[in-house]
Amino acid sequence: MAWSACAACSVGDDAPRVFRAQKFGARMPVPSEPGLVYIVAAGPGGPRAAVLQAVDEQGAMLASDANSGPLGLPKLAVPPGTRFVMLKAPSGQPAPAGVLDVYANDSRDDDGDGVGHALERALGTCDAPDEPHCVRSALAKYYERVPGATRDTDRDGLSDADELWGVAGQPLLDLPRFGADPRHKDVFVEVDRGKNVDPPGLSEDDLVQVAKLFAHGSAAALRNPDGKPGIRMHFDIGFEPAEPAHRALLGDWGGSSRSSRNYKKARRQDFTAARAGYFRYAVLIRSGFGQSSGDAFVANRDYHRIALFAHELAHTLGLKHHGHASWGEVNCKPNHFSIINYAYQNLLEVGFSTRAGQLLDPGSVIERGPVDGTEASLLRAPPFELDVVDTGEHPGIDWNRDGRISDEPVRAGLTWATYKSCDAAGFGRATLAKKVLPASPALVAVGGNLQAFWIDRDGQLAHRTVRLPTCDARDPKRCTRLGKARTFDGHRGLRAIAAVASDPGQPQIALAHVATDGRLGVSAVTFKRGRASASQPVEIRGAHTEHAPAAAWMTVDPARYGASRVLSVLFVAAEPRGTLLQASALTAAGPFVVRPVLDDALRPITTPLAPTIATLGTGELCGAFADQESLIRFYCYDPRRDLWRDHSAQAFYAGLGPRTFGPLGLAYHRYRAADGTAIDGDEMRGALYLSFTEAAPVKDDTPDNPQLMISEWLDAKNPAASSINFRWRGSVINQWTHLAPNTSLVLYEDSSLKAMSGAMVRRAKDGLQLELLPIVDGSFTAGLGGGDDFEVMERGVCAQLRGADVCGGPETGQH
Numbered sequence: 001m002a003w004s005a006c007a008a009c010s011v012g013d014d015a016p017r018v019f020r021a022q023k024f025g026a027r028m029p030v031p032s033e034p035g036l037v038y039i040v041a042a043g044p045g046g047p048r049a050a051v052l053q054a055v056d057e058q059g060a061m062l063a064s065d066a067n068s069g070p071l072g073l074p075k076l077a078v079p080p081g082t083r084f085v086m087l088k089a090p091s092g093q094p095a096p097a098g099v100l101d102v103y104a105n106d107s108r109d110d111d112g113d114g115v116g117h118a119l120e121r122a123l124g125t126c127d128a129p130d131e132p133h134c135v136r137s138a139l140a141k142y143y144e145r146v147p148g149a150t151r152d153t154d155r156d157g158l159s160d161a162d163e164l165w166g167v168a169g170q171p172l173l174d175l176p177r178f179g180a181d182p183r184h185k186d187v188f189v190e191v192d193r194g195k196n197v198d199p200p201g202l203s204e205d206d207l208v209q210v211a212k213l214f215a216h217g218s219a220a221a222l223r224n225p226d227g228k229p230g231i232r233m234h235f236d237i238g239f240e241p242a243e244p245a246h247r248a249l250l251g252d253w254g255g256s257s258r259s260s261r262n263y264k265k266a267r268r269q270d271f272t273a274a275r276a277g278y279f280r281y282a283v284l285i286r287s288g289f290g291q292s293s294g295d296a297f298v299a300n301r302d303y304h305r306i307a308l309f310a311h312e313l314a315h316t317l318g319l320k321h322h323g324h325a326s327w328g329e330v331n332c333k334p335n336h337f338s339i340i341n342y343a344y345q346n347l348l349e350v351g352f353s354t355r356a357g358q359l360l361d362p363g364s365v366i367e368r369g370p371v372d373g374t375e376a377s378l379l380r381a382p383p384f385e386l387d388v389v390d391t392g393e394h395p396g397i398d399w400n401r402d403g404r405i406s407d408e409p410v411r412a413g414l415t416w417a418t419y420k421s422c423d424a425a426g427f428g429r430a431t432l433a434k435k436v437l438p439a440s441p442a443l444v445a446v447g448g449n450l451q452a453f454w455i456d457r458d459g460q461l462a463h464r465t466v467r468l469p470t471c472d473a474r475d476p477k478r479c480t481r482l483g484k485a486r487t488f489d490g491h492r493g494l495r496a497i498a499a500v501a502s503d504p505g506q507p508q509i510a511l512a513h514v515a516t517d518g519r520l521g522v523s524a525v526t527f528k529r530g531r532a533s534a535s536q537p538v539e540i541r542g543a544h545t546e547h548a549p550a551a552a553w554m555t556v557d558p559a560r561y562g563a564s565r566v567l568s569v570l571f572v573a574a575e576p577r578g579t580l581l582q583a584s585a586l587t588a589a590g591p592f593v594v595r596p597v598l599d600d601a602l603r604p605i606t607t608p609l610a611p612t613i614a615t616l617g618t619g620e621l622c623g624a625f626a627d628q629e630s631l632i633r634f635y636c637y638d639p640r641r642d643l644w645r646d647h648s649a650q651a652f653y654a655g656l657g658p659r660t661f662g663p664l665g666l667a668y669h670r671y672r673a674a675d676g677t678a679i680d681g682d683e684m685r686g687a688l689y690l691s692f693t694e695a696a697p698v699k700d701d702t703p704d705n706p707q708l709m710i711s712e713w714l715d716a717k718n719p720a721a722s723s724i725n726f727r728w729r730g731s732v733i734n735q736w737t738h739l740a741p742n743t744s745l746v747l748y749e750d751s752s753l754k755a756m757s758g759a760m761v762r763r764a765k766d767g768l769q770l771e772l773l774p775i776v777d778g779s780f781t782a783g784l785g786g787g788d789d790f791e792v793m794e795r796g797v798c799a800q801l802r803g804a805d806v807c808g809g810p811e812t813g814q815h
């Protein structure tokens with residue numbers, strides 16, 4: 001057959017309106033309706049030239065056109081008396097191979113998109129919201145509420161006429177030849193290459209795989225009027241496909257070129273202005289990861305290039321790391337199975353999420369319950385590295401990493417993932433003070449409230465009380481309530497501090513401070529009606545240090561110390577340089593006795609960085625001290641022999657901890673039930689959190705990215721001295737977080753707090769600022785879940801290209 005009415009014609013009423021010409025030279029009968037204009041378009045691989053003739057009953061030619069159409073193919077208003085139209089090869093040329101589509105466009109056009117009323121009916125596109133097939137459409141709300149919406153029946157940002165016939169005067173917008181369909185969501189992407197990326201940058205097979213990820217969306221989620229699944233991708237990549245079936249997927253469409261590696265600049269300079277609003281814009285690079293903004297993105301082609309490219313492309317379709325806001329606006333949700341989620345970002349087999357998982361709340365997690373095999377293997381692998389039981393009678397997930405599948409709801413930092421930048425530790429962060437000195441702050445709780453100490457820009461000791469109500473994801477700003485910042489008289493000229501609470505029940509804090517000249521002193525801070533005041537500092541005679549001290553109450557051998565408990569301040573001596581010394585006294589009022597800190601072999605421990613110590617739930621006192629090469633070592637104090645045993649070989653995978661580029665932080669985290677109390681009432685069980693500083697691989701002057709190591713479970717039977725194992729490691733907040741040089745992330749938790757808090761000094765625009773991280777362990781309250789990513793992208797395909805005015809607001813979406 002030479003002519004056939006195309007598949008879409010079945011929607012039409014009386015006369016066929018769309019024809020597919022398989023063969024040149026055959027006559028096609030036309031309806032007798034006046035005013036019809038015939039428009040010829042070529043699909044992928046179709047002929048580039050043809051002549052359309054109008055012929056009367058006797059076979060005489062009444063009119064003819066070769067290239068009046070938008071893209072240089074025929075467009076012909078047929079004169080009265082026309083009975084047939086006929087396609088011919090241009091004169092003197094052989095008939096080209098391939099198929100041409102001929103559209104009979106009528107003059108009534110209710111939505112003004114250039115496609116006639118009867119033709120739209122025949123195609124199954126919409127000419128007005130009230131047409132029967134449009135009222136029934138899943139996009140009815142969009143047609144109805146957005147003026148002119150039916151011009152873009154499939155809501156992909158491309159008008160029906162543009163998808164059928166291309167855009168006049170723009171040879172780069174031959175949309176039908178690139179595979180556009182007015183009844184199906186199409187996405188066009190120009191792919192450019194940064195300076196050091198050789199063409200093609202991505203292969204045909206790479207793009208097939210990218211397209212496959214977007215093909216999984218259901219027709220329902222995507223509201224494709226043709227009822228077919230998937231978002232169809234079309235890439236201008238600068239080469240023609242080897243496989244003819246891929247001609248709608250990719251090609252050399254005239255835009256792909258070398259560009260700046262700065263994608264925002266490239267978007268302005270190397271992207272044809274006429275393509276804006278039709279194409280998205282991508283730049284391939286060979287370093288870094290990926291980023292996106294509006295309709296443009298950049299992706300490293302040497303790093304998980306298919307998943308990364310698809311991830312960034314999805315951002316330009318309106319998909320965010322958390323999916324939809326109603327699923328919980330948090331990245332790294334373990335139950336949002338999508339490559340848009342940092343936790344599953346590089347896993348092609350995960351693809352985009354098409355279903356809602358079970359809802360999870362980090363403030364109250366049920367650990368016991370059936371786990372499906374796929375989920376189990378994903379959660380066991382990095383970045384979560386969780387223990388999962390998916391067989392037997394008692395399956396479950398050890399969400400809080402405490403070595404047990406609990407029966408009561410527990411608090412657990414669900415979105416904290418090893419190595420990844422998941423922001424879990426930074427949830428609800430608040431600025432405590434601006435313009436501070438580069439000195440690690442100090443945190444202590446008294447009566448359930450956090451007391452934060454720091455040194456202001458004048459070298460004066462400053463303080464603020466912080467209340468910590470429930471940290472709710474719906475209002476992260478209210479995780480903390482800040483008291484007034486106050487300074488202390490008589491505490492000036494300082495450069496470092498450390499603090500420790502006195503015995504429980506006594507609202508008192510021992511505060512060790514280092515003066516700018518290196519002298520070390522101790523004050524007692526007391527609270528009256530919530531207001532803090534500090535005693536006159538007591539100087540530790542002969543003590544000089546350049547570093548921040550560490551302070552703790554030590555349980556000691558009375559035969560050696562004259563008491564079973566002493567206040568100790570550990571500091572790195574200026575002379576002999578690097579020797580770790582301990583100043584001990586019965587109270588903050590002194591007098592202090594200074595002695596060296598000894599290791600198992602009774603040698604003085606030396607360290608080039610500030611030490612950190614913490615009392616564990618097990619009652620042990622342990623510390624992290626860097627060795628001379630700045631590798632972290634882990635010690636616990638042995639009261640009987642008054643020395644510190646080095647447990648590094650057991651504590652760290654490699655026998656020594658990672659190298660640190662700044663001071664260390666250490667705190668003991670108790671595993672907590674949903675109500676904040678210890679699980680099973682066991683106050684001893686918990687884990688150690690160790691913070692240190694990694695030199696980030698960036699060439700700037702703030703290379704200090706804070707990191708966390710988290711240990712496996714410790715308790716009375718498994719004390720640190722025999723069981724310490726720092727098993728998990730990850731960034732604090734994210735990999736772009738930097739500490740002020742020579743400061744540490746300070747960690748603090750005690751039984752009066754529901755979660756671990758932290759504080760850090762970082763660079764801000766107007767100087768250094770002190771920030772509080774109320775929930776370093778990530779156990780804020782939230783309803784976290786997943787859903788169908790394609791329901792989000794449905795509107796985003798259009799909205800990221802042309803905005804909500806044209807595409808409709810969220811009220812026209814699924815949610």
Ligand SMILES: [Zn+2]
Pocket residue numbers: 311312315321340
């Ligand atoms: Zn992203």
